[in-house]
Amino acid sequence: MCRPLHVTGFTPQRRVLASRQKMILQRVAVVGAGAAGLCAARHILSRLDRFAPPVLFELGGKVGGTWCYDERVGTDGAGRPIHSSMYRDLRTNLPKEVMMFPDFPFDPQLDSFLPHQEVQRYLERYCQSHHIGPHIRFNTMVEKVRPVVTATERSKEEDRTLWEVTSSDASGCCKTEAFDSIFVCSGHYSDPHIPDIPGIERFKGTVLHSHSYKFAEPFAGQSVVVLGAKASGLDISIELAGVGAQVTLSHGQPPLTCPLPAGVQQSCPVVAVEEDGRLLFQDGSVSGADILMFCTGYNFRFPYLDGPQLGLRIEDHLLSPLYRFMMPPAFPSLFFIGMCKLICPFPNFHCQVQFALAVLEGVVSLPPRAVREDEAWLALREKAEQGVQRRHLLVLQNEQWDYCQSLARAAGFTPLPPAVRGLYEEVWRQRRFNSVDYRGRNYKLIGEDRWEQIN
Template sequence: MRQQKRIAIIGAGPSGMAALRAFAAAELQGDTNPEIICYEKQDDWGGQWNFSWRTGTDHYGEPVHSSMYRNLWSNGPKEALEFAEYTFDDHFGRPISSYPPREVLWDYINGRAMQSGVKARVRFAHAVRWVDYSEEAAQFTVTVDNLRTKETVRETFDEVIVATGHFAFPNVPNFTGIETFPGEVIHAHEFRGAERLKDKRVLLIGGSYSAEDIGVQAHKMGAQQVTMSYRSQPQGFAWPEGMQEVPEIVGFDGQTATFVDGQVREFDTVILCTGYLHHYPFLSRELHIESPNNLYPEGLYRGVVWQNNPGLCYLGAQDQWFTFNMFDAQAWYVRDLILGRAELPSAEARAEHARAWLERFEAAQTVAQQVQFQADYIRDLIDATDYPSFDLDEVVRIFLAWKADKQANILTYRDCTYPSVITGTMAVRHHTDWLDEFDDSIERYLETPKPQVTQ
């Protein structure tokens, strides 16, 4: 009689939680699940959505995973990330705004996972150190440190799901003369709040979402001047007075930075918004993704199955327009492969499938094409499983409306509202304009302000 399969999930952030939920859903349908162990190096789940004041290393001496900071509000509509089988209505029991703060979104993903009863499968404060694969045994050996007891354990598994994300290991380029800069220099990964930037002249190096959001946060919190240096092209928003984009930096001389267009400016603080790298220190190069951050990393069949060893799967390894619901679609498909509900094609067929999708990805040049590409990718996964279908094209429309709202006013787009594509519920406007809201707690967010009494 065949021994029960053993599955390791590495990471209990949104992707790992999606995998646990997927197996729990199959169990409710009468499937017999394999033995599942999820290793999470933090003390609780949620991955990036766990805020910590710490930077560098945590209280165990491990690299801090989360890049979250105080007063971080969703920078995309919640309607674009809503779980198809656990809605915001299900969780909050009432309409909420389209751009909740971090604590509210953590509460949402935590609520779904707690409802599934899967927390017992997670070994918290367990850091995976190495994953070996034996061709002869067709098994993985996972070496793990229990960070609380200081014990090292080695366990064997039939399949491994890597769900550690790829926005935790910062890309830190060098800049000529940066060592002479007398002020603070940090990566966005270490940024923990814009309050300390009040009255400061801030330089953000980078031209994407981190620079945009930290820049707007700094402006909101009273920075004297916010300058964003882009390498390829400006973001092009109608920035308010006190915010400006400049081209690529040439170098530093003390507090003075020089840019390729000849501009020279002085700064008090430099924040590197230079992105993140795929980094899996527990995997050998034979199992490790080697890809820039893009919508379709090479080496993965259907964006999840490692082509050279299909016993290894990745969740959430793509650059992301969609997030939580894409992780669900991936997790449901990986689950079905493991349970035998879906059949894995031959290596040749997998390679051909990947080539076709890579060609589609390379042809997607505009924002609209890229969003539609990822919607079609998710649809392909959902069509192969029993994950509830939802109107992906409507989500694409919401994404494009979001982009237009940002172009109209980068400071007020979070006050806009959208309908749920799952329930049809229209979001409500938050009781306080985002620019005037300085309390991001869930208590403040969910409170109903007392009506104004007019004299």
């Protein structure tokens, strides 16, 4: 609960007058100090002739977001949910040459595939190099973000919406401040998605989500059914087999053709739990297990936002409609950074942030609200007509390169180097053939267009 509230930075008459006189720099709130939030701050701080220094609201005690490893599960000492889904032995599934912000390389002496600690150190170095730290409010929760002047109230000045942000610090003290723009950079990898499995309450073993998985040793010698064979499901299954667990990798994809460790077998999806606590699979087979682990992704959750007020549908696996996968059509000064899935995250943030700032600067002229809304729905409808399931409508994967190129072209910033795409696609091919050992390779970018394998 928030203690006494006070309001700062907002006097409507003063701000409207100053806006007309073009004397006030735009004030931006950034929710989250993970990779996306740091990227937003870095680019705002490079434009101090047009923007005031940003205010970053960070729930945790340090930068890094999901890259901050925390062995605790559930909630922290203040009763707030543990945000990070990192596990102890995670290594990146993309090489650093592809992962990096294009204007901030990793240490070239490091291997291409990094333990999560190196990514955390990289983000800390990025923060220090761009002097972001003084602008971060750590251990601060955003309680509410709301528009205080709507498009209908301002008629033709729809892009001039102001925002109230109410936040609370660790002591529970609240304050409310006004901003010209909001960058939502709080990610979507912290609220576990648990699919509905009939009879799950009858399962006699342990049920958990990969969000609460930290290391493999506690599962040694046990039978584990892992639901989901995307990146985390496959990696965790391999880790579990390494400590002697018997793993059933249950999923609805075509069977994986890459070699798997001896302790991992594949199966079709779990569809129910029998009366006796055994698992029923889609093919009619039944099996017992000690552990049922969901590697089934995460939900979109923004408890500080009122979706209907913003014209947004916030569902488990879908946030819509978003113009350019970033902006609610009615509120183009509210930006969601990094909501798309199966992307190269840091380069994607780099492009989205620069496009968003170009919108605020007036470099990018947006079409009318009705056109923005039509285009946002059309992008999703076209994917659905191609047979893409609703929960996968924000998956970009092969489309991400044209998407980032279009942002760069519209906003006038340097596009991503072609070599990044080439190496990304090569690593995806390698993962399909050798999911266990593909991280043993090292790469080097050679200029804008080429890369090479160096061992």
